[in-house]
Amino acid sequence: MGSLYGENIKLTIFGQSHSPAIGMTLEGIPAGEEINTGTLQNFLNRRAPGNNEFSTPRKEDDVPEFISGFIDGHTCGVPLTAIIRNRDTRSGDYSELKNVPRPGHADYTGAIKYGGYQDYAGGGHFSGRLTAPLCVAGGICIQLLEKEGIRIISRIASIGSVEDKGPLEVSTSEKAFPVVDDECGQKMQALINETKEKGDSVGGTVQCAVLGLPVGLGDPMFGGMENRIAQIVFGIPAVKGLEFGKGFASTLLKGSENNDPFFADGGRIMTSGNNCGGILGGITNGMPLIFRVAVKPTPSISLPQQSADIRTGTSAILTVKGRHDPCIVPRAVPCVEAAAAIAVYDALLGRRKEITNGSAGLQENN
């Protein structure tokens, strides 16, 4: 039951790489929310294939059709469903993969899980193509969050061992290659091109920050912001690691170094560092929520690879055909933003239930 996410909103993602359509249903968005479809399309275009030299040449216009929940530019309160037709499918490219799984892919695990009835074409439901409906849902949540003064920014933090420089403070979404330091970006692109020419692929990391958050989003224990973001971010194919704030590097610090001191700024409580990534006890503390995601190198490469035939149980050499990205990291950037937006919006709705007349008590910033 993997394709359902959320506590206060319920997101369902459906479709396969080569099924008639892919899509999403988002239930729980209040009625009367305006959604700008042009802005949404701009966001989707950042993820769409065929946009730049590093992505698969598969062409899909990826224009969602809203078939439920959307009238005259506004939500009407009932489930919001959008579908995207799959057009440029070449299932023939994948026929070999039914029996000889691609290393690093879900071909083998899907075949066993689904007893041979899996949709192997193009990776089926496991395909990166399914991040398109994720971005539809996320693009909507981004618009809803912006009305609350919450913004999500992100960047490619590294490709292979080439790291971006400088802090992530402003959006990189207008850039064709979303980094803070364009010189670093040039080096990353050179690395991707070099790798592509060898028929190989390369991974990287994406950093994301959520700005303008109120204090108090998230819940203790399994409902912390880390848990909520993790549950959705690991749903993006190829993500194998996640850390918040200082993350793994915090283990090299002493408590006295890692703790972010509080201070009062005109009555408002802030921290003078942000090693905790804006989350304490699972709950937002009003500072930027920051996390970093590890994206493994695209498993689909054109070099011959060692595999095995799962029906005959014999070894086999596989050369993957089809069209693939030498580096999925640039296209993962909007997906990470989408995932963050969905998780944060879900937590924001949950927070509304808590604020009662009864709890007259303590409030943020006074």
Added chain:
Amino acid sequence: MGSLYGENIKLTIFGQSHSPAIGMTLEGIPAGEEINTGTLQNFLNRRAPGNNEFSTPRKEDDVPEFISGFIDGHTCGVPLTAIIRNRDTRSGDYSELKNVPRPGHADYTGAIKYGGYQDYAGGGHFSGRLTAPLCVAGGICIQLLEKEGIRIISRIASIGSVEDKGPLEVSTSEKAFPVVDDECGQKMQALINETKEKGDSVGGTVQCAVLGLPVGLGDPMFGGMENRIAQIVFGIPAVKGLEFGKGFASTLLKGSENNDPFFADGGRIMTSGNNCGGILGGITNGMPLIFRVAVKPTPSISLPQQSADIRTGTSAILTVKGRHDPCIVPRAVPCVEAAAAIAVYDALLGRRKEITNGSAGLQENN
């Protein structure tokens, strides 16, 4: 709604550090499962406070009382509830913290979230003490998994910059300091002692492996094994990072290096490396499921720290009283095992729903 976990089992954790009791309810365990309470107690003792020189001197015997679901050593099919009484509470130690939050702790976020009605004593529901009921649930799941031939092992992988050596292949659970290489363990302990003497704290990482898994556990998208494990592991206080298999280091590899080649071994399909950590497309591939967790340095330190009074909005210097661990990592080890066991057992039950007479098709290893 953070204290509820699971899809096929439902785990609820309740209680606060200084409430009358803490406990857990686990629904969905089939009837007739034998649970050895002695084995469970041994597991709980690995986490219990006061056991060694690095942990808080707070003494709790941590013996769970089963008040529901358990008869004559077996589950009876209905919700399994166990409670642990809190005995050695010294709430007075915490009175200052109501207004002046400890840096790195949930004191501030809890105060705002709960409008001043939070239980601040001992960290309330955010306390590491709440990992005791997590370990009750996890210790039960470990026993249930062992009947299916699935074992969970783990170790301290690093303390500060001191790393354990050698691969994690056998259990370290019998050791007082759970590392593979005891010489490394000595260095880690020296570092902890040295840090303790300075009134400071230190973090580290825990590595965990799940052995003997069938192929096919987990679901695509948000129900992947990564997502499931992440959602529970980030519920352990102080966890700020998580990676599967090669994780962040995979971003430094090429696809041709990172992909784990398949081979057939007497008809069984295996991989010749395990960079993917036993998970492809969110689904177990039959190889060991491996992950690593970053545990930040304990935020409670005895050094004076900069904080602020959240009622007056003025700065304040805080010296934390109370009893605290200079390094939480050793006690986090069984918690990580518990979390993994709960996530895996939940996925295992989910897998049972899929195996039908209808799906005559392909099976693992034949």
Added chain:
Amino acid sequence: MGSLYGENIKLTIFGQSHSPAIGMTLEGIPAGEEINTGTLQNFLNRRAPGNNEFSTPRKEDDVPEFISGFIDGHTCGVPLTAIIRNRDTRSGDYSELKNVPRPGHADYTGAIKYGGYQDYAGGGHFSGRLTAPLCVAGGICIQLLEKEGIRIISRIASIGSVEDKGPLEVSTSEKAFPVVDDECGQKMQALINETKEKGDSVGGTVQCAVLGLPVGLGDPMFGGMENRIAQIVFGIPAVKGLEFGKGFASTLLKGSENNDPFFADGGRIMTSGNNCGGILGGITNGMPLIFRVAVKPTPSISLPQQSADIRTGTSAILTVKGRHDPCIVPRAVPCVEAAAAIAVYDALLGRRKEITNGSAGLQENN
């Protein structure tokens, strides 16, 4: 969050009466299940409008398009999504209803709930048209249950005060007017026609039986078969009552009369009556699961009715235009079967999780 149902399957229903399409997503159906689309269409046709003289003349062919989860006649394990395009929409008929709600309808409650942003055309998401995707999901579950030897039968038990005669023992699904006693059916049809001519409407009851159930489906407390069936059956528009077995009439009996005695038949345990409707403690006892549903008279009638303008707060006389059924009961029959099938199939999957090697114990008699 009303449009999501299920514990082991997750059913989402989306769309409005006059939106571009309506549809459903069903997650959790195992891979490799064959679905006969012809059989499914026959089932859908029983609910479709325009089939007989009592139903709305709105014409919709109601052929679902499977856009996810379905390949070569089999499920492939991922979310199963089907959509049905809305074609014969006449939104103009409904413009008056935006401000003057139809008595007995959701027009008013929807307007307030959704703050004026509701889709009022044709009842929006509240329309009986949304039972089409319910029947898609139910028709699929019926096929899956039949493979397990479980069959669902039903009938019109009454229209107004005209009751069907004889016990419900065989399917009435082949009949144009699904009753056991056709003479009673003639009287019912006469009553409907007579009511229709007056511009009025009439209600009735539907009885449903699930045959061939194993012992042990359902859970105690809120997961009983009654609870599960109730949660879905009250989702069919116009349903205002539900009873299991003897239901309300059992309150007129003594315990000695109402208790169904057990007896052993060649080792198999059965009951000699079925006042409990096949459910004891929420759990199936192996006898037919029987329930009865009250369907109120269709609220849309062509007689002028007293209403009020919700914007001006003044009284108004409403004459409902549009096309409506004088009696919704015949079309509710397949909907009730669909609802029962979904609830039972969900419980059946849940039962699979319980049957373990460990629970060697007692089994249902074989």
Added chain:
Amino acid sequence: MGSLYGENIKLTIFGQSHSPAIGMTLEGIPAGEEINTGTLQNFLNRRAPGNNEFSTPRKEDDVPEFISGFIDGHTCGVPLTAIIRNRDTRSGDYSELKNVPRPGHADYTGAIKYGGYQDYAGGGHFSGRLTAPLCVAGGICIQLLEKEGIRIISRIASIGSVEDKGPLEVSTSEKAFPVVDDECGQKMQALINETKEKGDSVGGTVQCAVLGLPVGLGDPMFGGMENRIAQIVFGIPAVKGLEFGKGFASTLLKGSENNDPFFADGGRIMTSGNNCGGILGGITNGMPLIFRVAVKPTPSISLPQQSADIRTGTSAILTVKGRHDPCIVPRAVPCVEAAAAIAVYDALLGRRKEITNGSAGLQENN
């Protein structure tokens, strides 16, 4: 997974009739809500056994101990857990029932479901005793609703064929025998006594009304108020039927009779009848929410009954020992109120998520 209820709050009920304790966890109640434990105890006493001549002589003081989530008379935002110790248990009374199930009880279905590992003593988790924690949760929700101006009243509507007279307009909770017309109450009590003397039992109906509701609670489809109330009310043992407003009797009316006309009263929209029981399209319309519940005669009677030995597969005569109510209806009254309060409070929290700055539009009563 039956013992978990709710969407915006999560209620878990645990324990068995003769386990060390029974209890409940309620997650999702905002922090800072005052709970008057004296008022709660008064409510619990209405349900407690041993209070009058019709109920089982089993004596339990039924005083809940709050072990989590409750400090200084207020909720603190984390899971609220209360336990009640079982004291007056006489498990020996039930030993025969392990193999020879009581007709009308869950003994047989529980035995098969749990493979012989069920807790048969006193009905285990299926016991009416488990309504005590339900009433703890419900009693809390009643207090929370009252702060919002929402009140729940109910009465015994019938015992056997003796009906209460007059409309349910004020609370009957102060009465020892909760009916509107005390003369009818006398006849009901005479019938119960007469039945008790014969060693038999009798059923009845309970009517419940929720007053002071805002418009807009509940959701379409499976989240309607009918669905929500049904899912919890059928969790009360012995409930076999449920109807809202006119319910089954509405099927005897024409649409023109059954539709409740709207009218405007000083700008406020109301209905001039309430056949719909205050619910249209699953959503509250601001009129009283009214429903009626059928409670079957207590299955435990002292008359000898026909049963069967489920291990030997032979017939057997059973004479039930133990202590039982000749009529459970009076004690069901507070349970029905509790169930209604939990369902309504859950829906009320859900409604908070919908009311946004964005939805500037239409509001109730202006």
